[in-house]
Amino acid sequence: MVTYWVALLAISILIYLLLDGFDLGVGMLFGLAGSEARRQAMLRTIAPVWDGNETWLIVTGVIMWGAFPVVYSMLLSALYIPVVVMLLGLILRGVAFEFRGKASRSRWIWDVSFSAGSFAASFMQGVMVGALVEGLQFSNGEYVGGTFGWLTTFSVLCGIGLCFGYALLGACWLVRKCQDPVRHATRRQIPFLAVAVLAFLVVVFAHALIEHLPILRRWIERPYLLVFPLIGAGAAARLATSILHHDDYWPFNMVSLIFAAAFCTLALSFWPYMIPFVVTIDEAAAPHASLAFMFWGAGLFVFPLMLLYVAVGYRVFRGKAEPAADHY
Amino acid sequence: MDPTALLLSRLQFAFTISFHIIFPAFTIGLAAWLTVLEAMHQYTGRPVYRTLFEFWLKIFGVAFGMGVVSGVVMAFQFGTNWSVLSKMSGPIQGPLLSYETFTAFMLEAGFFGILIFGRPRVPPWFYLFSTAMVALGTTLSAFWIMVNNSWMQVPTGYVLENGQFVPNDWAQIIFNRVVWVRFPHMLLASYLTGAFCVAATGAWYLLRRTYRAEAHVMLRMGLALAAVLLPVQLFIGHLVGDYVHDFQPAKFAAIEARWHDEQPASEVLIAIPDSSTESNKYAISIPVLGSIIGSMSLTSKEVGLISFPPQDRPPVAIPFFAFRIMVGCGFVMLGLAWFGSWLGLKHRLERSRLLLWGIFLSFPLPWIAILTGWYTAEVGRQPWTIYGVLRTADAVTPFLTASAALTSLILFVAVYAFIFSFGTYYIYRLLRAGPAGLGGKPLHVPVPNRPMSLADKMPAIAEAGE
Numbered sequence: 128m129v130t131y132w133v134a135l136l137a138i139s140i141l142i143y144l145l146l147d148g149f150d151l152g153v154g155m156l157f158g159l160a161g162s163e164a165r166r167q168a169m170l171r172t173i174a175p176v177w178d179g180n181e182t183w184l185i186v187t188g189v190i191m192w193g194a195f196p197v198v199y200s201m202l203l204s205a206l207y208i209p210v211v212v213m214l215l216g217l218i219l220r221g222v223a224f225e226f227r228g229k230a231s232r233s234r235w236i237w238d239v240s241f242s243a244g245s246f247a248a249s250f251m252q253g254v255m256v257g258a259l260v261e262g263l264q265f266s267n268g269e270y271v272g273g274t275f276g277w278l279t280t281f282s283v284l285c286g287i288g289l290c291f292g293y294a295l296l297g298a299c300w301l302v303r304k305c306q307d308p309v310r311h312a313t314r315r316q317i318p319f320l321a322v323a324v325l326a327f328l329v330v331v332f333a334h335a336l337i338e339h340l341p342i343l344r345r346w347i348e349r350p351y352l353l354v355f356p357l358i359g360a361g362a363a364a365r366l367a368t369s370i371l372h373h374d375d376y377w378p379f380n381m382v383s384l385i386f387a388a389a390f391c392t393l394a395l396s397f398w399p400y401m402i403p404f405v406v407t408i409d410e411a412a413a414p415h416a417s418l419a420f421m422f423w424g425a426g427l428f429v430f431p432l433m434l435l436y437v438a439v440g441y442r443v444f445r446g447k448a449e450p451a452a453d454h455y
Numbered sequence: 456m457d458p459t460a461l462l463l464s465r466l467q468f469a470f471t472i473s474f475h476i477i478f479p480a481f482t483i484g485l486a487a488w489l490t491v492l493e494a495m496h497q498y499t500g501r502p503v504y505r506t507l508f509e510f511w512l513k514i515f516g517v518a519f520g521m522g523v524v525s526g527v528v529m530a531f532q533f534g535t536n537w538s539v540l541s542k543m544s545g546p547i548q549g550p551l552l553s554y555e556t557f558t559a560f561m562l563e564a565g566f567f568g569i570l571i572f573g574r575p576r577v578p579p580w581f582y583l584f585s586t587a588m589v590a591l592g593t594t595l596s597a598f599w600i601m602v603n604n605s606w607m608q609v610p611t612g613y614v615l616e617n618g619q620f621v622p623n624d625w626a627q628i629i630f631n632r633v634v635w636v637r638f639p640h641m642l643l644a645s646y647l648t649g650a651f652c653v654a655a656t657g658a659w660y661l662l663r664r665t666y667r668a669e670a671h672v673m674l675r676m677g678l679a680l681a682a683v684l685l686p687v688q689l690f691i692g693h694l695v696g697d698y699v700h701d702f703q704p705a706k707f708a709a710i711e712a713r714w715h716d717e718q719p720a721s722e723v724l725i726a727i728p729d730s731s732t733e734s735n736k737y738a739i740s741i742p743v744l745g746s747i748i749g750s751m752s753l754t755s756k757e758v759g760l761i762s763f764p765p766q767d768r769p770p771v772a773i774p775f776f777a778f779r780i781m782v783g784c785g786f787v788m789l790g791l792a793w794f795g796s797w798l799g800l801k802h803r804l805e806r807s808r809l810l811l812w813g814i815f816l817s818f819p820l821p822w823i824a825i826l827t828g829w830y831t832a833e834v835g836r837q838p839w840t841i842y843g844v845l846r847t848a849d850a851v852t853p854f855l856t857a858s859a860a861l862t863s864l865i866l867f868v869a870v871y872a873f874i875f876s877f878g879t880y881y882i883y884r885l886l887r888a889g890p891a892g893l894g895g896k897p898l899h900v901p902v903p904n905r906p907m908s909l910a911d912k913m914p915a916i917a918e919a920g921e
Contacts, residue, residue: 175571196619222521420550
């Protein structure tokens with residue numbers, strides 16, 4: 128039962144990373160678009176799906192609360208400021224979808240809030256992952272690191288890195304969903320973003336080596352973990368060739384694969400801990416009565432249905448988003 | 456625990472949840488109304504239903520978006536500010552909110568995109584199905600929230616083990632009588648909100664002498680629904696009062712501003728309760744009515760606040776006044792709905808401009824009633840977060856500093872005030888423009904492959920213009 132909920136939590140986080148990752152990425156690239164027509168074309172690729180994408184964040188939150196209440200309460204209270212800023216960012220970008228269409232003179236406000244909100248949310252998510260990897264200070268199950276205990280060079284680097292990662296994912300999504308000129312402009316951004324992500328991975332890794340982060344020992348103890356970076360490297364190579372061949376379809380899949388590989392690397396190096404070296408999965412798990420209640424309804428039946436809704440949603444809006452020319 | 460951080464956390468929760476409830480209260484009713492409109496249009500083929508559908512869909516879109524983003528906050532705020540609560544009650548509240556997210560949010564989110572953007576891409580029956588699924592999603596969401604909150608009001612079906620509330624009877628948690636009076640109470644409140652907003656918009660158009668056909672449909676449907684639902688709502692409200700009387704006597708005494716045990720008890724209609732002297736100033740009360748309301752008896756003894764130790768008493772003024780405002784709103788709405796429907800039947804409604812003004816100006820009443828109702832329930836539950844088991848002061852994140860809490864509260868207030876003022880302004884503009892704001896003509900024929908939001912009124916920008 129515990130294993131099932133760990134698996135579902137991991138799957139939900141991964142789905143969130145990939146789905147909201149690309150639309151947060153599009154949000155950040157949105158600020159670079161030169162004209163209203165381009166901005167609309169970009170927005171149109173994510174407008175029907177962003178709400179569903181963001182819902183996976185709530186899915187992650189409530190699975191954590193229901194199945195691992197100890198971790199939910201410890202992490203959210205320790206990461207107070209990053210969580211609040213992330214939520215505010217998500218609010219500002221979320222309302223922009225509906226508001227900018229209704230605005231006339233004030234449209235620029237929602238353009239700014241869309242980009243800035245996407246950036247703030249992405250950055251804070253990276254910071255939180257970084258802080259978790261580096262280690263937050265707990266004593267007797269209570270956070271003792273102070274209001275800004277999460278703020279370190281390492282976590283800030285992770286925040287910037289995730290912004291580039293999401294932007295890369297978003298760029299590949301735009302290439303898949305848009306026609307020229309957006310496709311053309313975005314395609315030229317991809318090499319820069321890909322190199323930036325690579326550079327940040329190197330810097331973050333070097334930083335981890337210098338700081339002797341305890342999590343690195345996992346790589347020596349568990350050599351099979353190296354499979355995932357290798358998958359990532361393979362995907363990166365395929366990404367490079369697909370970009371060179373002006374392929375619209377494959378880059379997004381390859382960046383998704385890189386994300387999945389990175390996520391698996393982290394998740395498996397945490398195992399069996401949920402908060403590294405502080406709380407294990409079994410210590411965090413809710414009582415059996417809670418897990419079983421969630422399993423026999425939500426877990427077993429509704430979760431597959433949720434995946435089905437996502438599939439239906441993406442199928443209805445599959446293919447290139449139509450240009451705005453036939454808009455009344 | 457820092458008392459300032461506690462106070463700020465309570466303010467923040469009250470603020471963010473009050474802000475949030477405004478939108479679901481509206482969209483639960485509106486989603487149901489949209490489903491009815493779409494079904495009526497597909498069944499009768501009358502264009503007026505389609506025009507109204509497209510019109511209200513735009514307003515639904517704005518309100519739904521604000522509900523979604525302010526709702527995400529709620530899923531995390533239990534952890535950030537109330538870490539002790541979330542750790543202790545996670546085994547019960549977590550699964551309940553998981554069910555909400557799994558059954559409701561995904562349904563809403565999945566089909567909302569189709570509702571706004573998908574009409575040209577899916578067959579009509581599937582579009583109607585999507586509308587119904589969004590409505591079902593909003594309703595399920597309300598259900599799980601009411602189960603969750605009812606458990607905090609009357610905790611049941613659990614044992615306390617290792618500092619956690621461990622569920623031992625889920626059927627009891629979900630199917631107890633408290634849930635099944637409070638959920639209908641909230642659901643009807645949402646339907647009434649939708650009904651009054653629709654009716655008020657109709658009245659506004661008639662006053663301005665525009666969109667006569669659409670205005671009549673809105674006014675008739677809104678008022679008729681309200682006229683039927685309001686008496687039911689008042690009755691269910693009475694049943695909600697019964698559960699408070701049975702399970703939360705201190706809250707009941709606070710709502711009644713009853714300081715001393717009385718037999719038979721009088722009913723304080725209006726007064727200024729004063730906690731320092733444990734008495735009421737300027738009280739107007741009716742003898743024996745308190746016993747009738749509390750226990751349906753002429754002789755029952757009703758318990759007063761001083762029977763509870765001071766540290767277990769809720770604040771009195773907020774539940775007392777909030778409850779009276781809620782009931783007052785209910786009766787005003789009842790009067791408007793009945794009188795309006797009666798005049799409507801006699802085809803005199805359009806000429807009674809005074810009543811039209813009344814209906815138009817009544818649109819905030821359902822929201823005021825919902826907010827004051829929740830203040831009664833939540834403030835009346837104090838000093839407990841989980842009634843009788845966990846005090847609010849013990850539930851807060853113990854190491855939260857006042858400065859962190861103040862920063863987040865200021866940020867929330869600033870951002871919410873910002874988006875609320877723009878959001879309401881945009882909704883006002885949509886309402887003011889009316890159904891013809893859809894681009895000059897009612898949309899009888901779907902335009903194939905029209906990908907843009909129905910709400911976007913801006914002229915087409917040709918890609919060639921780049």
